[in-house]
Amino acid sequence: MNKFIFIILIFLIFSAQVKAKEIKNIYPNTDADMAEVISGSINYTVDMTLDNCIKIALGNNPEILSAFEDILANDSKIKQIWSNYFPEISWQTSWSHIKQLQLSDAFNYNLEYEFYILGQISLNQMLYDFGVTQNQATIQRLGYESSKKTFASVVNDVIYKTKNAYYELLYSYEAEKVAQMNVDNYQAFYNQAQALYSIGFNPKIDVTIAQVNLSKAKMSLISAKNLINTSTAKLNNIMGVPYIEKYDIKGKLDYMPFDMTFQDTVALAADSRPELKKALIDVEKARQNVKLAKKAYFPQLELDGTYQEGGKHWTSNNGWQIGIYLNFPIINGASVYNQIKEAKYLYDKELANAKKIQNNIYLDIQTSYLKLHEKENQLPVAALQVKQALENYELSKGRYRVGEASPIEMREAQNTLADSKLQYFKSLYEFNSAKAELEKNIGINLNSSSKFLGIKG
Numbered sequence: 114m115n116k117f118i119f120i121i122l123i124f125l126i127f128s129a130q131v132k133a134k135e136i137k138n139i140y141p142n143t144d145a146d147m148a149e150v151i152s153g154s155i156n157y158t159v160d161m162t163l164d165n166c167i168k169i170a171l172g173n174n175p176e177i178l179s180a181f182e183d184i185l186a187n188d189s190k191i192k193q194i195w196s197n198y199f200p201e202i203s204w205q206t207s208w209s210h211i212k213q214l215q216l217s218d219a220f221n222y223n224l225e226y227e228f229y230i231l232g233q234i235s236l237n238q239m240l241y242d243f244g245v246t247q248n249q250a251t252i253q254r255l256g257y258e259s260s261k262k263t264f265a266s267v268v269n270d271v272i273y274k275t276k277n278a279y280y281e282l283l284y285s286y287e288a289e290k291v292a293q294m295n296v297d298n299y300q301a302f303y304n305q306a307q308a309l310y311s312i313g314f315n316p317k318i319d320v321t322i323a324q325v326n327l328s329k330a331k332m333s334l335i336s337a338k339n340l341i342n343t344s345t346a347k348l349n350n351i352m353g354v355p356y357i358e359k360y361d362i363k364g365k366l367d368y369m370p371f372d373m374t375f376q377d378t379v380a381l382a383a384d385s386r387p388e389l390k391k392a393l394i395d396v397e398k399a400r401q402n403v404k405l406a407k408k409a410y411f412p413q414l415e416l417d418g419t420y421q422e423g424g425k426h427w428t429s430n431n432g433w434q435i436g437i438y439l440n441f442p443i444i445n446g447a448s449v450y451n452q453i454k455e456a457k458y459l460y461d462k463e464l465a466n467a468k469k470i471q472n473n474i475y476l477d478i479q480t481s482y483l484k485l486h487e488k489e490n491q492l493p494v495a496a497l498q499v500k501q502a503l504e505n506y507e508l509s510k511g512r513y514r515v516g517e518a519s520p521i522e523m524r525e526a527q528n529t530l531a532d533s534k535l536q537y538f539k540s541l542y543e544f545n546s547a548k549a550e551l552e553k554n555i556g557i558n559l560n561s562s563s564k565f566l567g568i569k570g
Contacts (some may be wrong), residue, residue: 173353180264187257205233230423243411255398262391273553278348284542292337295330322520366541385556392467399460406456481551488544495537502533
């Protein structure tokens with residue numbers, strides 16, 4: 114089973130590499146250097162680092178794949194617009210039987226004949242439409258650029274979700290270690306209580322309390338193990354590989370300071386946040402729609418040509434015609450006037466939306482920046498609590514051995530130690546999660562060595 118899982122993960126990494134190369138061609142700012150091979154032990158257990166998780170997510174997450182295909186679809190729309198300059202050719206062949214009933218009644222003679230068209234070739238070529246096609250192509254090109262920014266936004270969001278799920282999984286491993294420590298300590302406490310009771314030094318109630326504490330600790334350990342499974346399933350789902358069962362996570366919750374100032378993050382977001390760039394593109398797209406609406410009055414210059422062969426017999430007659438025409442559209446002045454007004458209102462709406470997005474981005478950065486520093490300031494306090502709780506636990510354990518501490522005091526000391534360790538690891542998880550959230554809000558995802566890892570919008 115482990116060998117099967119290993120082969121699947123190798124295939125997924127290879128697929129991610131191929132997809133990354135395609136993405137690189139569409140979006141050159143993507144970190145598509147994804148050729149790293151997962152190394153495994155002789156037992157085919159796979160080592161999963163954060164970088165590998167991100168690479169698998171970039172190649173397999175369906176949201177990314179959907180956004181990528183949307184880019185290709187918008188690129189095809191541009192080509193569809195330019196096809197207006199391609200000629201239109203048609204071919205017609207027919208056989209008609211005609212009976213002139215009115216003349217038949219007048220002359221009391223059935224006038225019937227047949228008309229053949231062996232072939233009629235028609236060609237229509239649009240020569241010039243006074244910038245309408247050019248304007249439509251510009252709008253579609255802006256839609257293409259907008260879809261690229263949407264793609265960048267999706268990638269940044271997926272990277273953030275992958276990081277957060279990865280950190281959550283690391284936290285679940287630490288929670289399991291704390292739960293196991295609790296079981297071991299309560300087991301030792303129970304053994305000691307049993308030994309002291311057997312020599313008559315402690316009452317039976319101490320043994321009973323120790324048994325209850327041990328049972329609760331074992332229940333907590335079961336919950337901690339289940340948290341690992343649910344966190345793994347969550348990470349797999351975000352990566353787009355929910356069927357992968359088990360693998361080895363290589364990494365631990367640690368502290369890497371984020372030394373950018375708030376002003377630096379805002380300035381960087383203005384150049385990098387894809388949602389902001391998309392909003393500006395949408396503004397320009399709305400402006401182009403105003404220009405296009407004003408061109409509803411414009412005619413088209415066309416070239417038409419026809420060659421036909423047929424008549425009373427398949428090849429009895431032939432002829433051709435060619436001409437250049439200036440075709441004016443049928444205009445409903447009131448309708449066009451209101452279409453132009455609608456386009457102008459939509460342009461003003463996009464201007465307002467762009468301002469709203471800019472304000473929201475500023476708020477997102479401000480909120481996540483303050484949250485990051487809140488979690489950063491909590492870390493030394495959490496570490497101090499662990500140190501104090503450990504000292505208290507050692508003192509209580511020594512007092513219990515000489516009969517000066519009660520089982521309740523021991524339980525409180527043990528629970529305080531476990532809670533302080535959990536709080537410390539939770540603070541580490543929340544710090545790393547807040548850091549990943551801030552990077553997403555800036556629009557650039559950084560790895561632990563402060564190098565570009567994801568997408569710059």
